[in-house]
Amino acid sequence: MKSRDIQDHLPIAPRQIVTTHGALELAKQSYGPAYLIAVLMLFRRHLNGDWGHVDNFDSRSNDDALISGYRILAAYTLCPIGCGRAVNGACEPHKVWIITEADRSATTMLLPSEY
Numbered sequence: 001m002k003s004r005d006i007q008d009h010l011p012i013a014p015r016q017i018v019t020t021h022g023a024l025e026l027a028k029q030s031y032g033p034a035y036l037i038a039v040l041m042l043f044r045r046h047l048n049g050d051w052g053h054v055d056n057f058d059s060r061s062n063d064d065a066l067i068s069g070y071r072i073l074a075a076y077t078l079c080p081i082g083c084g085r086a087v088n089g090a091c092e093p094h095k096v097w098i099i100t101e102a103d104r105s106a107t108t109m110l111l112p113s114e115y
């Protein structure tokens with residue numbers, strides 16, 4: 001399968017993939033040497049329509065945005081080992097967002113505080 005074919009079959013066709021320094025640092029703290037693989041897996045989840053820990057309203061908004069072309073926002077937990085603050089798999093202080101812009105020009109992983 002050519003990469004063009006793969007793009008055509010993803011719910012979101014990725015263009016520019018970007019991460020902020022802060023989000024990469026959190027991934028390093030959480031995953032150690034394998035952090036880049038973990039980051040790629042999060043982008044994969046986002047591009048496949050797995051929105052992570054968003055509420056039902058945001059989840060429905062994202063599903064609609066796939067068709068209507070609005071911004072898409074997913075949230076994932078990246079707890080460093082030993083954090084112990086996660087509730088039902090979500091941890092407020094150790095969260096990243098992955099946002100695809102409405103025009104689909106970029107998909108960015110960032111800390112909520114960097115938005």
Ligand SMILES: [Zn+2]
Nearest residue numbers: 079083091094
């Ligand atoms: Zn945590």
